Amino acid sequence: MALVVPDYDAALAFYVGVLGFDLVEDTALGGGKRWVLVAPPGSRETRLLLARAEGEEQRRVIGAQAGGRVFLFLATDDFDRDHARLRAEGVDFREPPRAEAYGKVAVFSDPFGNLWDLIEPATRADPFASFTERDSEPDRAGYANL
Template identity: 65%
Template sequence: MQQSLHAVTLVVPDYDDAIAFYTETLDFELVQDIDLGGGKRWVRVTPPGSGDASLLLAEAVGSEQHAAIGNQTGGRVGFFLQTDDFTRDHAAMLAKGVTFEEAPRQEPYGSVAVWRDPFGNRWDLIQFT
């Protein structure tokens, strides 16, 4: 048997704003943007070189989903962007206005720094050693 994680849903306030951030600021690839009717879309973005693993961007509908934007993991870091060159990507993200919560630090597993997307989700930029 072979299985893999295909996508993780990320609730966002607006499809197009989220697409713009992930593709223009982070250089993710827009893999799919399919109109499902009724204002719903199937929108997947993937980091460069990540294979098939992706974020499924889902526009919030209703007060419960809107309340979850930026807090889908209860304030914890919920997303991990792995890189092959921490220094390069950290500098590029800073240059594009990404907000880091901390300076880069070394942990036993590698280099890491916590950042937030414009919707409030906490991420690690991480390079494993």
């Protein structure tokens, strides 16, 4: 999944420095462009391509790629621990934690305005298993483990 960001280094400071993601690759492509991939700790499947905005049209979508909806999901096996750690790091939680049928969850924003769910799934391995047809099932491509 590609995420449009204003600056590679600012994005790395948040995703690697604050969220604790692994830097998978940072390759210069010339002309100031880079191929920057990050991944949740230990993940072999999930990758996030940090793509620096080029031009005004791309800058306008920074933080608005999902039209103001949550579209990225960060799963944890210990919500309270990770919520406290992220708050201590200054992460902008938009609401207090709440219990849902699918688990404990709170919405946070990255520094660029993208909305994420920090979620500890209920007893199920798949936090989206409780979604019904009337619900709008999130895109699993935006789902990662912390």
